[in-house]
Amino acid sequence: MVMNTFPPVQPHDLLWGLPVAALPTDAPAWVAEVIGLGHPVVVRRALVADDCVAVGVRGRTRDQRFALVMKRADISRCVQPEQLIDVATDSEWPVLEALRQIHPVMQKLGLPWGVAGSAGFELATGIPVLHQASDLDLILRTPHFFSRQQAAELVTALDGAICRIDLQLQTPFGAVALREWAGAARQVLLKADDGARLVSNPWHLPERGA
Incomplete structure (x- = not known):
């Protein structure tokens, strides 16, 4: 085989x-x-x-x-999502214009990032799934601690785009929404392979019941 x-x-x-x-x-x-x-x-x-x-x-x-x-x-x-950030397309949907807008912002972070969701699917396949009101789903790979201040600054930068952008921080233990980590809540929802849980620090191994 x-x-x-x-x-x-x-x-x-x-x-x-x-x-x-x-x-x-x-x-x-x-x-x-x-x-x-x-x-x-x-x-x-x-x-x-x-x-x-x-x-x-x-x-x-x-x-x-x-x-x-x-x-x-x-x-x-x-x-992978990282392979889709520079895919050429003739589509003029707002979500893809937003991708072009925020590309320099994401590149300056110096971290691997990529396109997920409907935009990623269409860019990878050419199958039309986007529409006028589509959001742009992004991932940012953050193997090391990404502070709440960094998160808040990134939210502000992304909010200048032509459409709504939802970004997930990919930590070693799961994913957390950028907007949630940038907020004031003491705990945030970490989505892991074995389920979702509230944690104080998504970069520390969470323990059930902690």
């Missing part, structure tokens, strides 16, 4: 290769349709076996989302 050589996948990565035959029996018909068309799935946070990846399938409408598990051996292609 030829093993794929992809680096470890991370939440928000887009993966190709899921066979229709591997879909669970309770999968709606639209899931088989989009997978049959060759659409990618997106990596999500969940605890699964080492040889598997937790993924989600997106359909044509916002209510069409389906969670399942994909075998790592089935991955034929992986596109």
